[in-house]
Amino acid sequence: MATIKDVAKRADLSVSTVSRYLNQHPYISDDKKKRIKAAMEELNYTPSSIATQLRSKKGTMIGILVSRITNPFFSYLVDAIEKQAKEHGYNVLIMQTYDDSDAEMKMLEMLKQSVINGLIMCSVEGDAKMIEDYQTFGPIVFCNEQLPEAAVPQVITNQEQATYEAIQFLIKKNYQKIAYCTGGTLTTKGHGKTRTQGFERAMLEQKLAIKKEWIFQQVHTIEDGHQVAKQLIELPESNRPDAIFTNSDEVAMGILEYTLQQKLQVPEDIAIMGFDNQPFTSLLAVPLTTINQPVAALGAESTKLLISLIEETTYQVDQSQLELTLVQRKSV
């Protein structure tokens, strides 16, 4: 591997001049510029970004934390982030947490070590205070995760309102016995907390009962959806909900799959409301009524914000693009 020294020797110049050339310093004579360029080409030289980073303490790596990349919501989010990052010359390092705070810690440590120079957290597990503190090592932004108690920039949508409206929609359609799925727990802070608030607001407003047997916590996958459906169906018919609000289309599809296998009708026997509006949800045996999330905008805005933080410029998030909308199809 050729180094800057080799280039300098070959061009018969000092390393400083070559370094200046590399950093587009003004005032280098055209003659020397040419000699340097030639030398670099002859030696097939590439600057070592490791050495550069060591000296200048700058880098171009953005970390992304998601719970599961196989969830289309996250893969589309990552796609949006990567596109935006690339445009600014940044690369992305992805890590999945699988809801485990150890992975999250590992990523935060990478921020401390400058392996990454900024972090977008699309999933947050750990303590708000602790995450806050890591901001001394580099900027962090929460993407689609709301923790009012954390002093960390957050790019969010109004999930409370969207959930409230979705439940209202169910009620207007004459469903009264409404079951509820969440990725977190009913008591935890972050993770789906705001959605739960919207759910509770709508239910209380209509004086509808929130039954323990109709609440499902920590569900995420298709398989989780199967389990939920199984439990639901095992309930005595008199105590079975007539609709279920889910926290993701993956869960909704799991429920739908199991329900149909048991020869129940959707939405006649049970209505299913999804969340995310993932691809193909319109193509299912029973097209899913769901809530569309502005994934591309969420990713782009978070990234623009983070990069402005890294580069110490300012950026104002465009909240107008961050609207949630109900997509009505057949499952409700």
Add this chain to the structure above:
Amino acid sequence: MATIKDVAKRADLSVSTVSRYLNQHPYISDDKKKRIKAAMEELNYTPSSIATQLRSKKGTMIGILVSRITNPFFSYLVDAIEKQAKEHGYNVLIMQTYDDSDAEMKMLEMLKQSVINGLIMCSVEGDAKMIEDYQTFGPIVFCNEQLPEAAVPQVITNQEQATYEAIQFLIKKNYQKIAYCTGGTLTTKGHGKTRTQGFERAMLEQKLAIKKEWIFQQVHTIEDGHQVAKQLIELPESNRPDAIFTNSDEVAMGILEYTLQQKLQVPEDIAIMGFDNQPFTSLLAVPLTTINQPVAALGAESTKLLISLIEETTYQVDQSQLELTLVQRKSV
């Protein structure tokens, strides 16, 4: 940020002793071990991985190249790779190519610069010879991409045979006018070349015509699927295929969606064969007949192979887990 020097000073020792401690060198007295540990904790010290890499020329970053992370085949593949990598203490840097060789070049340059220490290419665009040459900078393995002319380790399945059998299956079901989709072109090397060979072998064997209007190249997305279906339907009915083999379930779903919208019956008017066996393909309005790929094994084996190359040990890929199987449902 505390450095090794600070720790040494605080523990009243030399940097070398601290460095030895960091690298688990044998023979450090317990007394000093304790002092070092204490000093590190007091200073909240974390070694700079940048500096370490600069000196030791070692790192723990694996690059992954995929065409589109939003394609579930790839997101599941990435998931498998990341899991395996993590187990060995490696992290993954992901980059999407969108079938553009510039992105690929960028990743190869990162290998040269030691930003990554090994590369798994789940998508290859550039010239075989060129990629080969980059192996001087670090190991590369192709995952699910077959280029016999490239001297690069490849973890592959028998796509030629699977496609051959799938076409045979169509023919046995009495379909004769078979259309074909590919992600590449009919002439290119890598990308789907082997599948095309299987297709041609089966068609020739049965002396069936391969019609130009029935071949679709460079199709990848749902939207591409819509376009394919549109073109198919616009053909005069006498010249319309009765079955179509696709290169991915995403394309198949696009075709299915458009076809159903036009009030055609699947498989009666046209049969559709998918590829990948992505999640939910069993849950569609017309459950998809498709080919299951051993994604998890593909990812795990590629990663194990790459890590063995990085660490200069040996690993023999377990080919027995890499079988393709036809999943029969309703679309054919």
Add this chain to the structure above:
DNA sequence: ATGAAAGCGCTAACAC
């Protein structure tokens, strides 16, 4: 405009 030289934080001979 260009060069000399001092580090960035760490590792690895080489001494003792």
Add this chain to the structure above:
DNA sequence: GTGTTAGCGCTTTCAT
């Protein structure tokens, strides 16, 4: 066992 010292490849004063 432990310390001294010379770099890794680059940037950045400080001279000239």
